[in-house]
């Protein structure tokens with residue numbers, strides 16, 4: 001029986017430092033912009049079109065990252081409560097509540113750390129809450145809003161009309177950016193930016209690919225956050241692309257040396273659902289104790305599913321932006337597509353188990369995950385654990401209960417493994433995987 | 436000619452039927468009829484009807500069935516309609532159906548469509564992405580294409596074409612249904628004592644349990660009756676009900692609201708089935724006409740985002756048009772779009788000085804005592820102000 005706690009080792013290696021540095025630069029820019037206004041725009045993470053804003057030097061601001069930062073620094077609750085005071089329900093998305101509460105408390109604008117946006121670009125990519133959230137921001141701050149309505153993936157591939165509808169809206173956004181900045185759109189500049197996007201995306205793909213190795217060089221759930229900031233918020237910059245070149249070097253070196261993120265990799269898991277940011281470290285420790293490493297995660301693909309080969313194409317700038325927004329991100333795809341994605345992760349990344357972290361306030365992820373568990377356990381025979389808390393609201397995290405469930409699951413998995421003869425589950429023996 | 440109570444009784448019976456039962460009822464006069472499920476809020480019922488099917492509203496199951504499978508698939512924090520609608524499929528209550536259609540109203544409905552698809556093999560389950568940008572130069576073309584995609588898929592599933600001509604005819608039929616519903620709602624706005632909220636709800640919902648051809652005379656009869664019946668005026672706080680656009684409140688709740696001292700003058704129940712503010716032109720391309728109506732002639736709802744016509748203004752207008760004094764928010768428990776919109780609505784009403792009260796509901800609600808006390812207190816505070 002495994003009872004000792006994982007050593008509180010510093011998993012925040014070079015990659016974390018590099019990521020923190022470039023993200024801090026961007027946040028310093030935001031802070032400065034709060035005081036000395038420059039054109040800025042709100043945008044959501046999933047399947048975003050940050051490249052278009054970048055093309056006009058409009059500073060992108062992501063309320064989701066704001067909410068995430070509040071939670072991970074354990075600051076979200078007072079803001080959530082502030083929002084509940086003005087009528088938000090306990091069941092509403094807590095990302096919205098934390099961000100709105102923060103805005104109401106003066107965190108946005110001259111005296112805060114986030115600039116009041118000049119424009120709100122509501123990229124409705126999958127999550128219906130996005131529209132409401134941005135409407136609330138637009139109404140609270142009296143800022144104009146542009147809506148990019150991205151048709152959900154409901155056929156094998158998007159129709160010509162889906163793509164034309166999105167391209168048309170992108171052109172309309174470009175016209176709005178021209179009005180805002182007084183600058184003409186320069187397609188060659190967009191191509192340049194997209195070249196950097198594609199370089200970062202190739203780095204992302206390669207890094208994820210390296211997790212097929214045993215041991216995995218990083219945890220594709222908990223450590224992916226280091227890559228998610230740069231790929232989603234800073235995509236299109238040289239800094240982000242350089243960051244990916246550097247981390248790929250680092251991970252390749254680890255793989256060549258047979259070094260994994262954990263001292264001993266005993267279980268390989270795929271994780272579904274966002275993490276509980278207010279208890280990120282605690283949650284991670286519960287898995288690390290068992291030598292369990294996430295070799296893939298769905299949450300890391302909310303912005304893009306680049307590991308399946310998509311890259312922005314500078315030769316087809318607007319088309320490829322539209323394709324990314326419609327097809328190549330997790331949020332705009334159905335639950336059944338997500339089942340397929342996870343199945344592929346379990347098979348190709350040689351995982352022993354699926355862990356579903358069900359988020360009370362995010363129904364985009366969580367609604368129906370019981371069916372997902374049913375499918376993976378009953379139809380596919382993949383050991384599956386489902387635990388529940390929240391990504392933002394600390395009130396929903398019950399450590400003791402969480403620990404019990406996780407311990408019981410890995411104990412059972414360990415027992416099963418012993419009964420099967422003590423061998424590994426995965427068919428990827430150390431050092432034999434070549435991707 | 437049936438009397439108002441007779442019609443209401445028939446409608447109340449109908450709305451209690453599970454989808455297969457409602458279809459069985461319709462098959463008494465049309466033995467080969469097959470059904471097609473319509474999850475709220477809006478779906479182009481004209482296309483379904485033109486395909487020779489009976490569009491049947493999927494509003495969950497009230498408290499008719501126990502959740503034996505769906506509870507394990509949807510967590511505790513999901514609205515009842517999603518759970519019991521899934522249960523209808525898992526429990527074999529939608530077997531005589533060719534399929535069902537869901538749309539982009541919220542994240543729960545979207546995932547529900549996937550779950551139904553996986554668990555109802557052989558049926559045609561489609562998901563419509565209705566536009567949320569009403570003013571892009573491509574909005575009309577996109578919306579028409581989306582309706583056409585549905586038509587084409589449905590036709591392929593059935594193995595027979597669904598012709599423009601048939602859709603145009605269905606359009607005219609549904610125009611007449613909606614026109615009558617508008618007239619009845621209008622009448623109720625002027626004479627709130629003439630129709631009890633629960634009765635109008637039953638009559639409006641019965642249309643999702645019948646073929647429109649059969650519903651039309653019933654509705655016309657109902658309208659004639661209420662118009663010609665003299666009623667005694669009652670005292671009460673004149674209210675508008677907002678927030679019940681998807682999952683429908685239990686009838687007991689509506690009765691409690693009125694028993695607690697309110698007179699319902701307008702509401703957003705069954706809104707998807709009476710979405711359009713005027714008749715749709717049936718002369719040209721029927722799908723283009725439907726698309727235009729969706730973009731330009733729709734009533735506001737919490738799941739349709741129209742940048743130039745804010746929903747807060749829609750609600751304020753509804754309150755004015757109804758001559759109402761207060762708003763009762765009745766969102767389904769856990770309904771994200773309703774609960775998020777409540778924040779903006781509330782702030783607007785506070786600004787306009789319109790009193791409001793929030794009363795959440797769920798399917799398995801069985802006691803209304805505390806709601807009654809709350810509503811009574813609210814009504815009294817207004818009457819004696």
Ligand code: SF4
Nearest residue numbers: 093095127129362364
């Ligand atoms: S519901 Fe989920 S995806 Fe949507 S905004 Fe909230 S946390 Fe993000």
Ligand code: SF4
Nearest residue numbers: 514541681682770771
């Ligand atoms: S009741 Fe609300 S949350 Fe539930 S399916 Fe309907 S719109 Fe979505």
